[in-house]
Amino acid sequence: MLAGRNLISPSDFSPRELDELFALADDIVKDPAAYAHACDGKLLATLFFEPSTRTRLSFEAAMLRLGGRVFGVQSAAASSTSKGETVADTARMVSSYADAIAMRHFLEGAPRAATLYAGIPVINAGDGGHQHPTQTLTDLYTIRTAKGRLDHLTIGLCGDLKFGRTVHSLIEAMCRYEGVTFYCISPEELSLPNYIIAQMEAAGAAFHQVRTMEECIGRLDVLYMTRVQGERFADRAEYERLRDCYILDAAKMAGAGADTIVLHPLPRVSEIATEVDADPRAWYFKQAQYGMFARMALLCKVLGVTDGHPVTGARNHLEPTRTPAGDHPGHRCQNPKCVACAEPTQPPRFVEEGGRLRCWYCDQLAD
């Protein structure tokens, strides 16, 4: 049951729970007017401590189209965060006011930390370079809509696979379905980190690491584009030499399959030429629209408004998330971008993994 649940990591919902959520999204797409009052009287707090347009607007539009209300913070500067208020205190305070929280934060693990104090559903809208589960939800829902399924697909991921948060999430999520094949298209400098490769291997997914789009684009059900940023390259000349390989244009699209769809988390800058926009296989703007419907379904589900047992009242009296992690005194997370490192009062928590400790907030190995 999804009522009262948090969504911090893409894998927080099982494939069956995702199916349930996507089925609701289908129903909302079919008849949006029927849901125009589903969230009447409910308040969503959008706490965006990092700039964003699309994700925030997508959440706000989703809640408003359900008859709900939104309020919140649009930047860190104009808030108590600039006065040193912790994520924990912010979460406690806002949970007095709202029915659900969508949080984007520059500290990794901040939304996870918030779940310890909020007492209302917390949705991670992006935490630093760590995770962005509603983007993954958007991506999966779009693929499912285009292809009718999520199993037995061939997915190409192109661009910055080393730092690309949405790529890592999508691979992790697709590994849960049978028969997936991945083509990982990137410069060597920006290839997938080993731990993602390990995920694919552990899931028994087929995968190929290649350098060019041309060699595989004809075989793809889905081509997922991301941006190659010059700043990631130590050698600027190398970046200039490589960059055009990773720009999708009409010439490359000529080699794509008839049913290949092109996705991009947006904003795109130059990595998809505007001439591709008119191609019916360009699905990245539809993807943004499906993202709003996916978020509508998500909000309905975590607020329990469509399942006959809504979470009622101005304050939902839920127990803070029970964590199977432990304190492990003496150990500290070493990631300076993690909330447990940046905020001394945030209690450290670790999950044991094969004799090592992994930080429960940011997922990095500790010590």
Added chain:
Amino acid sequence: MLAGRNLISPSDFSPRELDELFALADDIVKDPAAYAHACDGKLLATLFFEPSTRTRLSFEAAMLRLGGRVFGVQSAAASSTSKGETVADTARMVSSYADAIAMRHFLEGAPRAATLYAGIPVINAGDGGHQHPTQTLTDLYTIRTAKGRLDHLTIGLCGDLKFGRTVHSLIEAMCRYEGVTFYCISPEELSLPNYIIAQMEAAGAAFHQVRTMEECIGRLDVLYMTRVQGERFADRAEYERLRDCYILDAAKMAGAGADTIVLHPLPRVSEIATEVDADPRAWYFKQAQYGMFARMALLCKVLGVTDGHPVTGARNHLEPTRTPAGDHPGHRCQNPKCVACAEPTQPPRFVEEGGRLRCWYCDQLAD
């Protein structure tokens, strides 16, 4: 029919369409409660990439008082624009979420560009120094309310007539009515540009260019004040010498007609002395209020909610605006503040005008 229309330039609506809009505004003023649910279920996206208080608050209040909802962007810094997202992509994305867009942008022509991609009504809330059609709507509605008509009026425009966007718009709009006489009151350095004079001549409107308020204020039906800014003067001493001539105070008001009304687009700084505020002929604060009612009428009209054929559904499936302009390859807009110049992927477009090409976005002559 105004349903589904855009308002980018003041002349996008004919005088008859404006009459229709103002008649609705009258009805809303008379009985606002009757319209409190006219836009139930509708979403307005306010995309303000440049700072503004009054225009944005006026739009938000207008939509909220119609029972609609608002969401959006309040500054460029806290948005994807700072990540290089184009106006085109922003428009496409937001049109998945909203039913109408009110856009203020630092690039001239950005709202016009947005109409090519939005598929929902786009309202220009101010584009750089170019246009501000809802201010003109506000000005016309206020004049019509005070005087009972828009024809056969004598209008004084005072201050910075060279750079004053709202002055240019108002003159262009008033030229469409019979029997208008303009008094253009400014220092020589800030007199009307030739192309505005050409508009007045082409319309057969009478006009006088004068240096002081005193010589004509007694003859005016309307005195429209704008601010003379020191930054516009190369010679600071010249500015200091001149500035008091263009400040309206009680002494000058003593020479105004009994029914002269004073307007100002606000914010006013020093160009209207506060002692004038109590004068019943000071209409600039009522003007702000009528601006909200004019925007309420505008929103009802473009969303088609009061005309029996509402534009329904979460996404209005309208064709992008057909433009009579053409590409004219080889030609480029030279205005660095124009969206077609600042964004390389925005396709150039020109309108032919007497053997010359005028940029379709920013209205400047190309090449």
Added chain:
Amino acid sequence: MLAGRNLISPSDFSPRELDELFALADDIVKDPAAYAHACDGKLLATLFFEPSTRTRLSFEAAMLRLGGRVFGVQSAAASSTSKGETVADTARMVSSYADAIAMRHFLEGAPRAATLYAGIPVINAGDGGHQHPTQTLTDLYTIRTAKGRLDHLTIGLCGDLKFGRTVHSLIEAMCRYEGVTFYCISPEELSLPNYIIAQMEAAGAAFHQVRTMEECIGRLDVLYMTRVQGERFADRAEYERLRDCYILDAAKMAGAGADTIVLHPLPRVSEIATEVDADPRAWYFKQAQYGMFARMALLCKVLGVTDGHPVTGARNHLEPTRTPAGDHPGHRCQNPKCVACAEPTQPPRFVEEGGRLRCWYCDQLAD
């Protein structure tokens, strides 16, 4: 009667009016759903020209949970204030759009100034270091809820009593109840200003100025914590020596009474150790929640929606607040942070007090 009233200073409402407001708050806490449409069709403008999270979110949640709508300004930078628009003009303009204003401003006296022009209820959400009456409302309501009364209580105030705006307000408010005893716990450098001591004396309230929490914590009904900031100390070493005395931790709580409650206006940084959070006597997060309910009651009362005579219409045609103050030409407020000093067009106003003049806006003695 509270309909149409402003709340600029905590003492603007009499103890009986506060009782009325708190009784309504109790009713809203008991059955929030019954009030979910109390403010349908009403608009609150939140004009926050200084950063804030908690106060703004508290107001927004309060209005939204009453079925009302909110819109406004979240920072000075993105508004006409940066273009020099006066508080007076902003108030006039916004009162065309909204039914009530909640204003936070960096200039002291700005909300008081706004009442001269708004024509709709103005609520001071904090003006510089001057006042924050809705925090006081929150504090009183929380104490009343915990203790069942506001008379015959022993209140400890700890930390920065010299500059602490909320401390001054709370003392001033509690002085109006019988039998109050104050323990003022601070370093000597940060002890209460003389004029607050004079208030306590004039009210016949018992008070003790002490240096440590330990010597009195066992006797307190309420311990109100505030932060000691290093910046207030000329001698940094002195600050470092003292600061731990004013940090509340579990050890100090061991000496507190069984029914002592701990309050803090938030955000707290280090002055309350997180180990105290789990103590049932830690009431500072409940305080934030009661603050929302207190604001809900406040909004219902000033908008007159629960008293059978709502203030109706898009614009409440109220007379500007009559002030018993006078102009006293020749006198000027000398406080550079006061609106009457910072804005030359804001007319000076003074209240006579024992042969001296006190600025009506910022309460400082003039000249």
